[in-house]
Amino acid sequence: MKSAALLLLLLTTLWCPSSAQQCSFQDLVRLGSDALLKSLASAVLEKATLSCTSTSSSGSYANCPSDYSAVSCSCGNACGSWDIQSEKTCHCQCANQDWTSARCCKIGNK
Amino acid sequence: MKSAALLLLLLTTLWCPSSAQQCSFQDLVRLGSDALLKSLASAVLEKATLSCTSTSSSGSYANCPSDYSAVSCSCGNACGSWDIQSEKTCHCQCANQDWTSARCCKIGNK
Amino acid sequence: MKSAALLLLLLTTLWCPSSAQQCSFQDLVRLGSDALLKSLASAVLEKATLSCTSTSSSGSYANCPSDYSAVSCSCGNACGSWDIQSEKTCHCQCANQDWTSARCCKIGNK
Numbered sequence: 001m002k003s004a005a006l007l008l009l010l011l012t013t014l015w016c017p018s019s020a021q022q023c024s025f026q027d028l029v030r031l032g033s034d035a036l037l038k039s040l041a042s043a044v045l046e047k048a049t050l051s052c053t054s055t056s057s058s059g060s061y062a063n064c065p066s067d068y069s070a071v072s073c074s075c076g077n078a079c080g081s082w083d084i085q086s087e088k089t090c091h092c093q094c095a096n097q098d099w100t101s102a103r104c105c106k107i108g109n110k
Numbered sequence: 111m112k113s114a115a116l117l118l119l120l121l122t123t124l125w126c127p128s129s130a131q132q133c134s135f136q137d138l139v140r141l142g143s144d145a146l147l148k149s150l151a152s153a154v155l156e157k158a159t160l161s162c163t164s165t166s167s168s169g170s171y172a173n174c175p176s177d178y179s180a181v182s183c184s185c186g187n188a189c190g191s192w193d194i195q196s197e198k199t200c201h202c203q204c205a206n207q208d209w210t211s212a213r214c215c216k217i218g219n220k
Numbered sequence: 221m222k223s224a225a226l227l228l229l230l231l232t233t234l235w236c237p238s239s240a241q242q243c244s245f246q247d248l249v250r251l252g253s254d255a256l257l258k259s260l261a262s263a264v265l266e267k268a269t270l271s272c273t274s275t276s277s278s279g280s281y282a283n284c285p286s287d288y289s290a291v292s293c294s295c296g297n298a299c300g301s302w303d304i305q306s307e308k309t310c311h312c313q314c315a316n317q318d319w320t321s322a323r324c325c326k327i328g329n330k
Contacts, residue, residue, distance in 0.1 A: 041267040041329065047151040048327040050289045054304055069160045071213055072182035072292035078314050080190025080300025084164055084213065090113050103291055103304065107217065107327065109159040157261040179270045181323055182292035190300025194274055205296050217268040217327065219261065
């Protein structure tokens with residue numbers, strides 16, 4: 001920290017063709033932005049993961065943890081009729097529901 | 111806008127150890143790329159969210175909005191047999207299906 | 221590759237107000253980081269997609285491909301009771317299950 005000569009941001013390296021006159025600064029910036037964004041997006045998204053977990057409760061409702069979104073529900077008694085309330089709560093609709101399970105996902109970092 | 115001296119991109123700052131000879135330009139670039147990508151991915155993915163919505167229709171089919179993917183289906187009459195067609199359409203398979211609901215998700219920006 | 225003068229990273233361009241004394245180097249870096257991260261996250265996440273596929277097997281179990289997460293299950297015989305094992309395997313719980321299908325998603329690159 002104390003000493004140091006920092007250096008610029010080189011996310012990637014931009015090369016000009018050998019004929020330097022084809023290689024204006026603005027071209028470099030523009031080309032760099034496009035190529036950089038593409039390769040950056042690819043590199044970042046390789047580190048992204050869909051992280052899921054399940055929760056289960058007795059009765060007709062099950063809640064996802066606060067930073068997860070409910071993506072599906074499973075219900076006891078073979079019931080396949082359900083809805084998701086407030087983006088985080090599974091509700092199984094059949095009568096006398098013995099248990100309800102919520103499948104919950106978020107975007108995580110590998 | 112009109113005047114202005116722009117400055118380079120400093121996403122983060124790279125510091126050399128005090129002995130400058132350990133700190134070649136190429137090392138800086140390489141070290142910077144690795145650390146940068148990791149922290150950048152983490153920062154970008156913190157802003158990512160899994161955004162979901164539900165749609166419902168009478169009958170045996172329900173469609174997701176065009177920029178969403180269907181991730182699950184719920185069916186009337188307690189039916190748990192369904193399939194997803196063309197990535198966006200829920201199809202409940204039981205006879206005399208009264209309603210079909212699709213759970214639809216996409217990646218969003220917080 | 222062989223020749224070439226590389227150039228700095230310009231993800232975006234930071235402009236100072238015309239009065240140069242309001243525009244210290246550190247301000248530029250800080251402002252640049254905040255704005256850059258926000259616009260970068262938005263640009264990267266626009267290229268992200270939730271990519272899903274379905275697999276189906278006879279019997280009570282169906283597996284997702286190795287780089288996918290199971291987000292939901294569909295079961296033969298109208299059964300709506302299922303659970304997900306080891307994040308990748310759908311298990312339909314009803315007796316005499318004829319088929320099981322897994323809905324599997326991952327984060328992809330458009």
